[in-house]
Amino acid sequence: MATSNPNGFTVIGPVMQVNSYIKRTNAIIYPRDMVHMDPVGGKVSVATAGSTNLLGIAVGYYLAADTQIQVIDDPDQNYYCQLYGTTASAQTAVGRNVDLLATAGNTTFLSSRQRAGSGAVTLAAAQLRILALHPVDGATASGRVRVVINEHHYAKKTGGVASV
Numbered sequence: 001m002a003t004s005n006p007n008g009f010t011v012i013g014p015v016m017q018v019n020s021y022i023k024r025t026n027a028i029i030y031p032r033d034m035v036h037m038d039p040v041g042g043k044v045s046v047a048t049a050g051s052t053n054l055l056g057i058a059v060g061y062y063l064a065a066d067t068q069i070q071v072i073d074d075p076d077q078n079y080y081c082q083l084y085g086t087t088a089s090a091q092t093a094v095g096r097n098v099d100l101l102a103t104a105g106n107t108t109f110l111s112s113r114q115r116a117g118s119g120a121v122t123l124a125a126a127q128l129r130i131l132a133l134h135p136v137d138g139a140t141a142s143g144r145v146r147v148v149i150n151e152h153h154y155a156k157k158t159g160g161v162a163s164v
Contacts, residue, residue, distance in 0.1 A: 007111025
């Protein structure tokens with residue numbers, strides 16, 4: 001069984017793209033926090049379970065007063081993150097969807113504590129798609145999983161453009 005120690009999202013393979021964005025100045029953003037484009041004002045802030053228009057993960061640590069942020073933002077980028085749940089949920093996770101659990105960052109170590117799994121692993125629409133189990137953790141409670149962003153701001157969509 002893996003230890004429950006979420007530390008945000010870790011890029012798998014080469015970083016495909018990094019861009020600079022205007023940051024909403026209301027909160028600290030930790031390295032490897034998932035961020036999203038705010039629907040009002042078009043600024044970037046920390047993603048929550050209800051966020052849409054996900055962008056990717058923060059490259060560094062940003063104070064509440066900071067106005068710029070660097071984000072790894074390619075819609076096809078893959079990440080490892082810890083899955084919040086039981087061994088049973090991990091065993092059925094591959095190919096299913098899940099929202100992120102946006103736990104507050106670790107203020108001592110200045111690191112993200114986000115992970116996948118704020119609700120059930122599901123076939124319904126959700127923020128993240130689970131692509132595979134981590135080769136070391138396997139199907140264990142609190143194991144890591146490989147994910148891609150489903151609800152990405154720059155995803156190739158057939159519908160209208162989301163408002164920003």
